[in-house]
Amino acid sequence: MKQFKRLTTPYMLWAAAMIVVPLIMIVLYTFTEEGNSVLTFSFTLDNFTRFAEGTYVNVILKSFRLGLLTTGLCLLLGYPMAFFISRFSEKTQALLILLVTIPEWINMLLRTYAWMNLLSDNGIINQLLGLLGIDPVTMMYTDFSVVVGLVCNFMPFMIIPIHTSLSKMDKSLIEAAYDLGANKIQTFRKVIWKLSIPGVLNGIMMVFLLSVSTFVIPKLLGGGQYMLIGNLIETQFISVGDWNFGSAISMILAVIILVFMRLMKKMDPQED
């Protein structure tokens, strides 16, 4: 058996060189000055103080707000969906879950692009409104179009974990609640909801993580001027070329995500 240990070597070298080292380097970048050279380590916190200036804080707040809004809407729309699916026979459940996942397999760009077709000023929705005699509504390049895109893209990430915990649930507990005289609402609140909390938390974590770090969807549905953390990082790296500042923003994003995950873990009753 011992010889097999050697098989891990190529993988470990790979993981160390391509995953661990780059991550450490980025942390160094964050605390160094401009010039894109790592050789001159001059420790600085400038990148973070620059961040404290108003505009960037606003971008963070906006991303945070939009992430929370998207997550909330996904939960609100996705929970009933997962709940209804979980009440079908097992075969039908498998089929319905497949139907939920298929759009996820289609390139994110395509799904976003499809919404551009629908929401644009002379797009399909406005044409239909026109038939009803309603003046065209500007939907593209607003918060509305971005949120629609985010919610539709990330909805399956909410539905699937919730469905998993709902379908794993012991149905006899619901029976027991009814037997003990609980009505529908009480049964839902005290039994079903409580037991589905792990799935809900997983869903919230995934959707928030995805929506707070996205940059493709806001760029396409929100237009070139639309700025979220993701877009800020992208412009710093690709257009502006200030990598140190870009790294600092990514660090802040990473911290937001980690804190959020920590909070979610704390709320999970099963963790105790």
Added chain:
Amino acid sequence: MSRVKKNSKFASVYMGILFFLMYLPIGVVIVFSFNESKLPVAFTGFSTVWYEKLFNNHAMMEALRNSLILGALSTFISAVIGTLGAVGLSKIRWRSKGAMEYISILPLMIPEIILGMVLMAFFYMMGLPFGMLTLLIGHTIFCVPYILMEVKARLAGMDPALEEAARDLGATPFRAFLDITLPLCMPAVLSGSLLAFAMSMDDVVISIFINGPKVSTLPIKVYTQIKTGVTPEINALCTIMLAVTLLILGLYSLVKRINQGEKTDEKQAH
């Protein structure tokens, strides 16, 4: 049983609406890819003109070629690294195992944008010229975990006695690996590879950071085109990509089903 109620009419309507919203945009793209008119407004007549235009678009075809080469190569390299990694990880009993396993799925847990910028900065520092090579390394990084996880799951369900029997019968460890472990892992390698290939063909975010000015993959080309607005050519491309994605997925589930069939056969034989 009777009191755990079946779904009401409201439930069916709700699910119907949500599914409609999920599939509506995709349906619209497919329908309008066959539309004669340039505007995605009304269906004026069936035509394949956008498909013809697409196939005559050299930049687009070049990007498609890049994507296919990149997908195939990165999948192949990931299959080798990922399989060896999974086999190795299943054998070691070190204390560091937990950490190794955590690192192995790290590329899937880090937000894509952060992984993209990390790699961009890293390749720059290493002095690698941005282009096909950096794309290949980058794609391999996020493809490895898919194959690793599939193979690891397969190994976990494998009988260790098989390999020991081979060793007892005088096979060298290398031979035992080649003749016993590897063939048994193969279905998982295959299904993981299909998943990895699909992911590679799908990636925009990481590629944008590491592709350099000259090389572009199909998703990047699509991204730069639709940033400026809606074009029917892209509708046609989307329809083709949709068909290919579904084909790969179909293959994936077929491979999975064959695997499961084998497993139940094994069980019945015992």
